[in-house]
Amino acid sequence: MLRQSPQKINGNFKGKDIISFDQFSTRDIKNIFSLVPKMRKIALLAKPSKILAGKIIVLLFYEPSSRTFGSFSTAIKQLGGQTVEIHNPQEFSSVAKGETFEDTIRVFEAYSDAIVIRHPQKGTASNAAAVAKFVPIINAGDGTGEHPTQALLDLYTIYEKHEKLDNLVGVLAGDMLNGRTVHSLIRGLSLFKKNTLYLLSPKQLKLSKSDFEDFTKRAIKLVEIEKETDIPKNAHFWYWTRVQKERFKKLKEYEKVKNSFIVTQKLLKKYGNPNLILMHPLPRIYEIEKEVDSDPRAIYLKTEIRNGLYVRMALLKLTLGII
Amino acid sequence: MLRQSPQKINGNFKGKDIISFDQFSTRDIKNIFSLVPKMRKIALLAKPSKILAGKIIVLLFYEPSSRTFGSFSTAIKQLGGQTVEIHNPQEFSSVAKGETFEDTIRVFEAYSDAIVIRHPQKGTASNAAAVAKFVPIINAGDGTGEHPTQALLDLYTIYEKHEKLDNLVGVLAGDMLNGRTVHSLIRGLSLFKKNTLYLLSPKQLKLSKSDFEDFTKRAIKLVEIEKETDIPKNAHFWYWTRVQKERFKKLKEYEKVKNSFIVTQKLLKKYGNPNLILMHPLPRIYEIEKEVDSDPRAIYLKTEIRNGLYVRMALLKLTLGII
Amino acid sequence: MLRQSPQKINGNFKGKDIISFDQFSTRDIKNIFSLVPKMRKIALLAKPSKILAGKIIVLLFYEPSSRTFGSFSTAIKQLGGQTVEIHNPQEFSSVAKGETFEDTIRVFEAYSDAIVIRHPQKGTASNAAAVAKFVPIINAGDGTGEHPTQALLDLYTIYEKHEKLDNLVGVLAGDMLNGRTVHSLIRGLSLFKKNTLYLLSPKQLKLSKSDFEDFTKRAIKLVEIEKETDIPKNAHFWYWTRVQKERFKKLKEYEKVKNSFIVTQKLLKKYGNPNLILMHPLPRIYEIEKEVDSDPRAIYLKTEIRNGLYVRMALLKLTLGII
Numbered sequence: 001m002l003r004q005s006p007q008k009i010n011g012n013f014k015g016k017d018i019i020s021f022d023q024f025s026t027r028d029i030k031n032i033f034s035l036v037p038k039m040r041k042i043a044l045l046a047k048p049s050k051i052l053a054g055k056i057i058v059l060l061f062y063e064p065s066s067r068t069f070g071s072f073s074t075a076i077k078q079l080g081g082q083t084v085e086i087h088n089p090q091e092f093s094s095v096a097k098g099e100t101f102e103d104t105i106r107v108f109e110a111y112s113d114a115i116v117i118r119h120p121q122k123g124t125a126s127n128a129a130a131v132a133k134f135v136p137i138i139n140a141g142d143g144t145g146e147h148p149t150q151a152l153l154d155l156y157t158i159y160e161k162h163e164k165l166d167n168l169v170g171v172l173a174g175d176m177l178n179g180r181t182v183h184s185l186i187r188g189l190s191l192f193k194k195n196t197l198y199l200l201s202p203k204q205l206k207l208s209k210s211d212f213e214d215f216t217k218r219a220i221k222l223v224e225i226e227k228e229t230d231i232p233k234n235a236h237f238w239y240w241t242r243v244q245k246e247r248f249k250k251l252k253e254y255e256k257v258k259n260s261f262i263v264t265q266k267l268l269k270k271y272g273n274p275n276l277i278l279m280h281p282l283p284r285i286y287e288i289e290k291e292v293d294s295d296p297r298a299i300y301l302k303t304e305i306r307n308g309l310y311v312r313m314a315l316l317k318l319t320l321g322i323i
Numbered sequence: 324m325l326r327q328s329p330q331k332i333n334g335n336f337k338g339k340d341i342i343s344f345d346q347f348s349t350r351d352i353k354n355i356f357s358l359v360p361k362m363r364k365i366a367l368l369a370k371p372s373k374i375l376a377g378k379i380i381v382l383l384f385y386e387p388s389s390r391t392f393g394s395f396s397t398a399i400k401q402l403g404g405q406t407v408e409i410h411n412p413q414e415f416s417s418v419a420k421g422e423t424f425e426d427t428i429r430v431f432e433a434y435s436d437a438i439v440i441r442h443p444q445k446g447t448a449s450n451a452a453a454v455a456k457f458v459p460i461i462n463a464g465d466g467t468g469e470h471p472t473q474a475l476l477d478l479y480t481i482y483e484k485h486e487k488l489d490n491l492v493g494v495l496a497g498d499m500l501n502g503r504t505v506h507s508l509i510r511g512l513s514l515f516k517k518n519t520l521y522l523l524s525p526k527q528l529k530l531s532k533s534d535f536e537d538f539t540k541r542a543i544k545l546v547e548i549e550k551e552t553d554i555p556k557n558a559h560f561w562y563w564t565r566v567q568k569e570r571f572k573k574l575k576e577y578e579k580v581k582n583s584f585i586v587t588q589k590l591l592k593k594y595g596n597p598n599l600i601l602m603h604p605l606p607r608i609y610e611i612e613k614e615v616d617s618d619p620r621a622i623y624l625k626t627e628i629r630n631g632l633y634v635r636m637a638l639l640k641l642t643l644g645i646i
Numbered sequence: 647m648l649r650q651s652p653q654k655i656n657g658n659f660k661g662k663d664i665i666s667f668d669q670f671s672t673r674d675i676k677n678i679f680s681l682v683p684k685m686r687k688i689a690l691l692a693k694p695s696k697i698l699a700g701k702i703i704v705l706l707f708y709e710p711s712s713r714t715f716g717s718f719s720t721a722i723k724q725l726g727g728q729t730v731e732i733h734n735p736q737e738f739s740s741v742a743k744g745e746t747f748e749d750t751i752r753v754f755e756a757y758s759d760a761i762v763i764r765h766p767q768k769g770t771a772s773n774a775a776a777v778a779k780f781v782p783i784i785n786a787g788d789g790t791g792e793h794p795t796q797a798l799l800d801l802y803t804i805y806e807k808h809e810k811l812d813n814l815v816g817v818l819a820g821d822m823l824n825g826r827t828v829h830s831l832i833r834g835l836s837l838f839k840k841n842t843l844y845l846l847s848p849k850q851l852k853l854s855k856s857d858f859e860d861f862t863k864r865a866i867k868l869v870e871i872e873k874e875t876d877i878p879k880n881a882h883f884w885y886w887t888r889v890q891k892e893r894f895k896k897l898k899e900y901e902k903v904k905n906s907f908i909v910t911q912k913l914l915k916k917y918g919n920p921n922l923i924l925m926h927p928l929p930r931i932y933e934i935e936k937e938v939d940s941d942p943r944a945i946y947l948k949t950e951i952r953n954g955l956y957v958r959m960a961l962l963k964l965t966l967g968i969i
Contacts, residue, residue, distance in 0.1 A: 046377040046645045054692040056720050064415040067430055070407050074379050074434045077405045082723045084716050085408075085731075092710040099929035103947065107713055107928065110951035111720045134948075282430065283422035301426065302457075305433035322692045369700040369968045387738040390753055393730050397702050397757045400728045408731075605753065606745035624749065625780075628756035 006126065013318035017129040017137045021148045021184055026165075026191050033156055035314035036307070043078050043309065051321045052081025058112040059085045060104075061140075062119040067282065068140050068147075071305075072116050075312040079321070084112065105131045114320055116140050136319055144180060149315060150281065151184035153308040154239070157299065160307065161277050162236050166193040169234050173200040174241030174261055174287065176207045176224075181281040182241060183211065190218035198223045198232055202257040204248055228260040231271040238263070238272070239279045242287045263288040268295060279304060329449065336641035340452040340460045344471045344507055349514050352488075356479055358637035359630070366401050366632065374644040375404025378436040382408045383427075384463075385442040390605065391463050391470075394628075395439050398635040402644070407434065425454045432458045437643055439463050459642055467503060472638060473604065474507035476631040477562070480622065483630065484600050485559050489516040492557050496523040497564030497584055497610065499530045499547075504604040505564060506534065513541035521546045521555055525580040527571055551583040554594040561586070561595070562602045565610045586611040591618060602627060652775065659964035663775040663783045667794045667830055672837050675811075679802055681960035682953070689724050689955065697967040698727025704758040705731045706750075707786075708765040713928065714786050714793075717951075718762050721958040725967070730757065748777045755781045760966055762786050782965055790826060795961060796927065797830035799954040800885070803945065806953065807923050808882050812839040815880050819846040820887030820907055820933065822853045822870075827927040828887060829857065836864035844869045844878055848903040850894055874906040877917040884909070884918070885925045888933050909934040914941060925950060 006019040009028040016023075024032075042049045057076050061069055064087065076083050089095055089104060101124070108115055109132045117128050118140040125139035125146070141147040159165050168189065172182050176199050189195045199207065199222060206224055207215070215222055225231070243261045248254040263278065272278075280288060280300035292298050329342040332351040339346075347355075365372045380399050384392055387410065399406050412418055412427060424447070431438055432455045440451050441463040448462035448469070464470040482488050491512070495505050499522050512518045522530065522545060529547055530538070538545055548554070566584045571577040586601065595601075603611060603623035615621050652665040655674040662669075670678075688695045703722050707715055710733065722729050735741055735750060747770070754761055755778045763774050764786040771785035771792070787793040805811050814835065818828050822845050835841045845853065845868060852870055853861070861868060871877070889907045894900040909924065918924075926934060926946035938944050 048377045054694045054724075056723060058716070065417075066409050066412045066415040066427070067417055070381065070409060070431060070434050073407045077379060077407070078377075084719045084723070086712050086716065089712050092712040094711075094713055094929040097929050098931040103928070103930060104712070106947045107951055108716060110948055111716050111955060282426070283417040283420050284426060285421040301429045302433055305430055309434060371700045388740070389732050389735050389738040389750070390740055393704070393732065393754060393757050396730045400702060400730070401700075605749070606740040606743050607749060608744040624752045625756055628753055632757060 006129065013315070015136055016319060017132075018148055018315060018319060019125050019129055019137065019139045020146050021151045021187060023148075029152070029155065029165075029188075029191070032152060032311060032314045032318065033159055035317060036156060036160075036310045039078075039310040039313040039317070040306075042313070043306075049078065049080045051317050051323055052076060052079040053322065055081040055113040055320055055322075056111065057081055057083055057316075057320070058108045058115045059083050060089060060108060060115055060117045061085075061087050062090055062117075062124075064088075065118055065141065067305075068118060071308050071312055072140060075309055075316055078309075079313055079316060081113075081316070081320075101127065102131045105137075106133070109133065109135045114138060117142075119143065138315075138319070147180065147184070149308065149312050150181055151188050152315070153304065153311045154181065154185050154279065154281070155188045156311050157277065157279060157304050157307050158237050160303075165189065166195060168195045168236045169198070169232055170195070171198045171200055171231055171235045171238045172241075173238065174243050175205045175247065176201045177205045177247075179241050182239070185239060186215050186220065186222070187218070190215065190220035193219060196221040196223065198225050198230070198235070200225050200228070200231065200261070202226065202243065202248075202253070202261070204253070205243060226257075228267060228271065233271055233273055235273070235276050237277045237279055239281075240284075240287055241281060242285055261287060263292050265289070265291055265295070268292065268297070272297065329452065336638070338459055339642060340455075340462075341471055341638060341642060342448050342452055342460065342462045343469050344474045344510060346471075352475070352478065352511075352514070355475060355634060355637045355641065356482055358640060359479060359483075359633045362401075362633040362636040362640070363629075365636065366629075372401065372403045374640050374646055375399060375402040376645065378404040378643060378645075379434065380404055380406055380639075380643070381431045381435040381438045382406050383412060383431060383438050383440045384408075384410050385413055385440070385447075387411075388441055388464065390628075391441060391473075394631050394635055395463060398632055398639055401632075402636055402639060404436075404639070404643075424450065428454045428460075429456070432456070437461060440465075442466065461638075461642070470503065470507070472631065472635050473504055474511050475638070476627065476634045477504065477508050477602065477604070478511045479634050480600070480602060480627050480630050481560050483626075488512065489518060491518045491559045492521070492555055493518070494521045494523055494554055494558045494561045495564075496561065497566050498528045498570065499524045500528045500570075502564050505562070508562060509538050509543065509545070510541070513538065513543035516542060519544040519546065521548050521553070521558070523548050523551070523554065523584070525549065525566065525571075525576065525584070527576065528566060549580075551590060551594065556594055556596055558596070558599050560600045560602055562604075563607075563610055564604060565608055584610060586615055588612070588614055588618070591615065591620070595620065652772065659961070661782055662965060663778075664794055664961060664965060665771050665775055665783065665785045666792050667797045667833060669794075672811075675798070675801065675834075675837070678798060678957060678960045678964065679805055681963060682802060682806075682956045685724075685956040685959040685963070686952075688959070695724065695726045697963050697969055698722060698725040699968065701727040701759040701966060701968075702757065703727055703729055703962075703966070704754045704761045705729050706735060706754060706761055706763045707731075707733050708736055708763070708770075710734075711764055711787065713951075714764060717954050717958055718786060721955055721962055724955075725959055725962060727759075727962070727966075747773065751777045751783075752779070755779070760784060763788075765789065784961075784965070793826065793830070795954065795958050796827055797834050798961070799950065799957045800827065800831050800925065800927070801834045802957050803923070803925060803950050803953050804883050806949075811835065812841060814841045814882045815844070815878055816841070817844045817846055817877055817881045817884045818887075819884065820889050821851045821893065822847045823851045823893075825887050828885070831885060832861050832866065832868070833864070836861065836866035839865060842867040842869065844871050844876070844881070846871050846874070846877065846907070848872065848889065848894075848899065848907070850899065851889060872903075874913060874917065879917055879919055881919070881922050883923045883925055885927075886930075886933055887927065888931055907933060909938055911935070911937055911941070914938065914943070918943065
């Protein structure tokens with residue numbers, strides 16, 4: 001669509017690009033969330049929906065991502081739309097011959113009703129949106145940039161459990177320095193009131209100074225902690241991410257902290273409460289022990305994934321739906 | 324689904340994993356076969372079926388297989404279902420980062436109504452089934468393990484022609500030692516009565532001792548032969564497979580036998596009868612001469628492939644169909 | 647279908663292979679074009695068409711081509727058909743094991759209602775058609791051979807603007823020696839009356855002697871020109887293609903001509919007229935400057951691409967449509 005930077009949604013999603021979480025007001029977020037129960041119903045129904053009937057949506061994936069690809073492909077098909085799936089266009093002859101990114105986008109917008117784009121480079125989705133004249137662009141992750149539907153599904157998962165997005169206490173654990181999903185979640189929760197987040201990470205992986213300053217200007221309380229004994233017992237959710245060994249200069253320092261950043265039954269018993277939910281953006285490697293999977297509070301492998309599907313369906317309905 | 328080893332079907336396919344041919348009783352096999360005429364009709368009709376309406380089935384292919392992939396993709400679409408197609412997930416970022424096979428399966432089951440899995444490693448489909456809690460797993464070939472729908476289509480092709488699966492005489496030719504499809508066919512026919520199979524192969528490629536012992540305990544008569552002059556003239560079917568040169572230690576031995584294991588018009592004329600069918604699991608390289616393709620008994624390039632489609636449609640209907 | 651060389655259409659497309667532009671008479675071309683408005687309407691409608699309902703069409707792409715792939719995939723889905731998409735079958739196990747091209751075609755025709763084939767090697771589509779016994783083959787480009795739907799969309803784009811295909815003046819610029827699309831367009835326009843084409847190219851990239859002789863036997867007037875000052879001001883269309891530096895033996899000669907073969911606002915102002923259209927088969931690299939994109943006469947990035955979609959839809963309807 002013709003525009004300079006991603007437009008604010010302001011209650012009207014129809015035909016707009018979805019590039020950044022910053023486009024959403026709290027009301028927009030609530031709008032999306034209010035559609036989730038209906039989307040879940042559609043996904044479980046045998047009868048396909050007609051919400052995207054006759055719509056062709058290009059999935060333009062410059063890097064493989066089975067999870068996000070599968071989720072968008074499923075969401076579109078559950079709504080009765082169809083996909084044209086392009087994997088790794090950069091290896092295709094036209095691009096190899098030197099076709100610009102801009103021309104590639106304009107080619108695919110000529111075929112389709114929308115383009116869902118995934119790209120390893122920050123800013124690409126926004127560039128695509130600046131080029132596309134006729135159809136909306138939906139950002140499915142642009143490198144270290146944004147992945148707005150991931151942020152939405154994380155927020156929704158908390159909302160679904162606790163029926164609110166304010167007055168929450170959360171623990172974010174792992175890599176605060178580089179974690180894109182962690183940053184999005186902080187930004188998301190700061191739109192609402194009186195939330196407190198405990199950021200559990202080794203020194204080396206604390207928020208960068210600039211991120212810390214940026215976030216503390218917002219309406220959110222951040223408490224940086226370094227030891228598991230600092231975990232508050234009244235948390236509504238734990239959001240766990242991976243601490244990578246290779247981020248440490250000294251192996252000894254890694255050895256010292258590594259066990260504080262692995263969720264075990266013991267850790268859950270000691271610091272958790274019956275009401276919390278244990279989240280993870282996935283892929284999970286070793287930072288949550290397998291024995292924890294069967295705990296009813298562990299919702300990363302089923303509820304979160306399905307919420308990702310429903311939230312994407314809701315967003316597609318609002319942006320492209322004909323009914 | 325929650326289970327330890329593949330469940331017996333026992334007349335009820337609904338929601339069950341399809342991992343191994345051993346899950347089927349003769350009655351289950353007949354159930355599948357009885358649906359084939361209806362499936363053929365659906366495939367030829369212009370109106371899409373609603374048997375899988377609203378269903379999303381993930382095709383999770385860890386190795387490429389155009390034939391099996393195409394057949395399952397077509398079967399699902401002919402029944403009105405939709406596919407989410409994932410090629411080579413092991414190259415995708417999540418798996419590359421170290422995500423376990425188990426987590427990958429649980430991610431895809433959260434999106435879908437079933438997972439059709441193809442994997443180069445034996446036992447993988449069964450592992451997937453042990454992990455998947457909510458949707459059935461269908462084995463589309465796990466290396467040297469099983470490929471139950473291939474076995475079904477071979478049996479059906481014989482059944483369609485001869486209207487019975489007992490009192491048959493068959494010739495299985497080529498590599499008895501390593502041939503997965505040959506082993507499945509022997510196992511399949513041993514479920515029925517009074518079948519005799521002549522196993523034509525060079526010495527080096529005879530059944531292993533353990534396979535021979537296993538098979539001869541079953542209700543089937545096996546006759547190992549080494550020369551084309553031993554081919555019985557009353558065979559109901561020839562099931563030809565490839566003899567690979569590289570399996571021989573001495574080239575001379577290969578040279579001695581190689582011509583006995585190629586189907587020519589001459590061979591068909593000398594040892595065949597008007598009523599037999601010439602089958603091949605494909606790909607066929609040189610072991611059936613091209614001139615034979617036009618013989619009406621040569622059914623590998625059309626009838627067998629289409630039967631594979633119909634048998635898969637029937638199995639999907641029984642396992643997942645809503646009507 | 648059983649046949650030796652591509653059959654003339656002669657007013658009846660149903661079930662025929664589409665291999666070469668030479669199969670079409672002017673009446674056949676007009677038939678296709680007369681359907682385009684209806685196809686456009688279908689593409690814009692929310693309700694999916696039923697013209698290809700229940701049809702499965704295999705897209706068998708031996709080389710990647712995002713543009714043609716996307717166009718055919720979209721065309722089929724807009725008409726209510728379904729695709730089975732096979733990328734790079736040559737890397738798949740069956741073909742890697744030595745399966746012949748002929749067997750691959752026969753496997754896929756057993757699943758499908760038609761095969762759209764793309765292959766880097768000239769003559770492959772025709773070979774596929776000679777093998778396929780039951781379903782039509784549609785050529786989506788066979789190397790330096792043909793790409794009949796590209797030729798159709800170029801002709802249609804001119805026809806749509808000028809409402810005729812005779813008495814036209816056109817400028818074809820760039821590489822006349824190697825340009826497949828240029829040759830097709832000359833051949834296409836020579837089916838109609840009193841067309842004049844100015845072929846603007848550096849000496850090194852003029853038509854080959856044999857092509858020139860072939861074309862001048864046809865009912866078309868060709869004028870070879872070498873300088874932009876020779877561009878006629880009354881052209882109905884400019885059809886621009888790329889001049890590749892590496893085609894020149896002497897860099898100096900390239901330097902001398904290169905600026906004559908780049909479309910700029912200035913060039914358009916000096917030699918263009920308000921009524922012409924500026925076409926390009928894409929990908930466009932640098933031979934049309936970006937500033938030209940916003941000129942209303944520049945139709946390569948939207949109108950041509952969409953016409954490609956509509957023309958393919960029309961052809962599929964005529965060849966395979968059930969209504």
